[in-house]
Amino acid sequence: DAGVTQSPTHLIKTRGQQVTLRCSPISGHKSVSWYQQVLGQGPQFIFQYYEKEERGRGNFPDRFSARQFPNYSSELNVNALLLGDSALYLCASRNQVGYNEQFFGPGTRLTVL
Amino acid sequence: RKEVEQDPGPFNVPEGATVAFNCTYSNSASQSFFWYRQDCRKEPKLLMSVYSSGNEDGRFTAQLNRASQYISLLIRDSKLSDSATYLCVVNQAGTALIFGKGTTLSVSS
Numbered sequence: 001d002a003g004v005t006q007s008p009t010h011l012i013k014t015r016g017q018q019v020t021l022r023c024s025p026i027s028g029h030k031s032v033s034w035y036q037q038v039l040g041q042g043p044q045f046i047f048q049y050y051e052k053e054e055r056g057r058g059n060f061p062d063r064f065s066a067r068q069f070p071n072y073s074s075e076l077n078v079n080a081l082l083l084g085d086s087a088l089y090l091c092a093s094r095n096q097v098g099y100n101e102q103f104f105g106p107g108t109r110l111t112v113l
Numbered sequence: 114r115k116e117v118e119q120d121p122g123p124f125n126v127p128e129g130a131t132v133a134f135n136c137t138y139s140n141s142a143s144q145s146f147f148w149y150r151q152d153c154r155k156e157p158k159l160l161m162s163v164y165s166s167g168n169e170d171g172r173f174t175a176q177l178n179r180a181s182q183y184i185s186l187l188i189r190d191s192k193l194s195d196s197a198t199y200l201c202v203v204n205q206a207g208t209a210l211i212f213g214k215g216t217t218l219s220v221s222s
Contacts, residue, residue: 033209042117042200042212043157056208090156092210101147102210104156 002027004093004105012111013081021076021108025093031055032074033102034066035090043090049074050096078110086112116140119201119213126220130191134216136184136201143211145204146177148186150197151215157200160186191220 005024013019025032031050035043045058049068068074072093078085088109092102119136126132138146146163161168163175163184174187184201201213 035210035212040214042214043210045209045211048208056206058209088154100145101159101162103159106156109154 004091004103006091006105006108008108010109014113015081017081018079021089023091023105024073026103029093029095030072031094032068033092034076037088037090081112083112086110116211117201117203117213119216121214123217123219126191128191128220128222131189132191134186134199136213138182138203140205143203143205146184147202148175149200149202151200152197193220196220
């Protein structure tokens with residue numbers, strides 16, 4: 001079975017640009033979460049979606065938005081990029097909202113110049 | 114106070130050593146607890162869930178003390194392949210995973 005997949009793997013943008021990151025969850029998983037990991041830190045929660053509805057949001061500005069599609073895949077959008085948005089963006093899936101484990105994709109490494 | 118705190122290390126140990134990592138969390142309403150392992154420039158991977166009764170998986174033992182809000186991970190007979198960053202993770206409200214900064218382990222021959 002395929003795990004969580006993310007695209008692209010790497011991305012270079014300049015300040016002020018916009019970026020869209022994509023994630024496909026494990027087959028059968030209906031919940032997708034997004035995390036940002038800057039160098040030297042643990043991942044930080046950005047969003048969770050379940051059945052196409054936002055179920056949680058972390059402490060990130062409105063420049064960050066996301067959505068989930070009927071096939072449970074998800075996109076994370078970041079507008080007006082700042083240098084500080086450079087990070088590894090991780091997508092995680094689980095089969096329901098709750099306290100069960102989340103499984104991570106390989107991430108998208110975003111560099112903002 | 115940070116929500117999840119870990120000693121960042123690094124812990125440098127020889128092969129065969131026993132090493133213990135500790136973690137504290139601030140929210141007493143936290144419901145589930147995990148240890149994830151992260152290799153350099155890779156995604157975190159679930160190592161094990163942590164239960165109040167304690168649980169063991171081969172050379173790895175995890176313990177949870179809810180009264181002290183304390184989580185531990187013990188690795189016995191360390192292997193070179195155990196070198197990685199170990200992330201202490203707490204689940205709050207069934208939504209977000211809250212990660213510590215991670216503890217770096219380096220096992221040498």
